[in-house]
Amino acid sequence: MPGVPKNTRPDNERKLNFWERLYLPEIFKGLGYSFRKLVKEPQYTVEYPDELWDPPDSYRGRPVLVEENGSPRCVSCNLCARACPPMAISMQSREVSDPTSPKEREPAWFEINMLRCIYCGFCEEVCPEEAIVMSKEYDLTFQGRDEAIFGMDRLLVPVEQLTDRLDYLEACCNKQEAAEPWRHREDNNLHSLKDRDYVESLAEHKMPALKNTHLREESPIAAGNTWDGSAESPADNG
Numbered sequence: 001m002p003g004v005p006k007n008t009r010p011d012n013e014r015k016l017n018f019w020e021r022l023y024l025p026e027i028f029k030g031l032g033y034s035f036r037k038l039v040k041e042p043q044y045t046v047e048y049p050d051e052l053w054d055p056p057d058s059y060r061g062r063p064v065l066v067e068e069n070g071s072p073r074c075v076s077c078n079l080c081a082r083a084c085p086p087m088a089i090s091m092q093s094r095e096v097s098d099p100t101s102p103k104e105r106e107p108a109w110f111e112i113n114m115l116r117c118i119y120c121g122f123c124e125e126v127c128p129e130e131a132i133v134m135s136k137e138y139d140l141t142f143q144g145r146d147e148a149i150f151g152m153d154r155l156l157v158p159v160e161q162l163t164d165r166l167d168y169l170e171a172c173c174n175k176q177e178a179a180e181p182w183r184h185r186e187d188n189n190l191h192s193l194k195d196r197d198y199v200e201s202l203a204e205h206k207m208p209a210l211k212n213t214h215l216r217e218e219s220p221i222a223a224g225n226t227w228d229g230s231a232e233s234p235a236d237n238g
């Protein structure tokens, strides 16, 4: 008859006994299992939104920018935007005008489109400054698409409120399989430091390796390849 499935492998079927064909004992067994779980197991659910879940430090909520001493830690290197798979991050950098600042650049503006963000944490992973981290905030709602584009006003969070995540990153995520482990909090921000005295003091007291990386005597520019205008340009050579 059309529409009636045909059992093509009847030999593989186990024969049911009388009680199994009744199904009732199996139903009561199942109910007994559920009842035992009901009274013995701890409760895993919460009455959201009256009760809010407190995520563990490893949780990846919305990404936020770390604010330190009233300004973003971000040095506007653009790495997070390049690493972001759905291209949710946009920014424009500018030079820091304050000569005492250890930073050379900072973001003039910085935006994350939270409708695009997939909470992957790649931005946090590539950031050399721990300037963008995944927070514990998970309940985001928007009335329109424009509201989902978070600027610096919504992204910046004081570092004091992010210590759980920063400590977690320090303990779990900055390990490297190398003889010389990466000590993030000490090595942080060296690539953008203008303060040569600070680098020299670090090299002297804590990090002698800096003498070979940041304090080399020889010029890194090959002879005859200067940018002072003395070398002939390819156009001059005809």
Ligand code: SF4
Pocket: 063, 080, 083, 084, 085, 086, 087, 088, 089, 112, 116, 117, 118, 119, 120, 121, 122, 123, 124
């Ligand atoms: S968490 Fe992932 S998707 Fe979201 S901004 Fe960071 S890199 Fe982009």
Ligand code: SF4
Pocket: 073, 074, 075, 076, 077, 078, 079, 080, 081, 123, 126, 127, 128, 129, 130, 131, 132
């Ligand atoms: S990777 Fe970090 S320092 Fe670089 S632009 Fe992104 S947030 Fe700023």
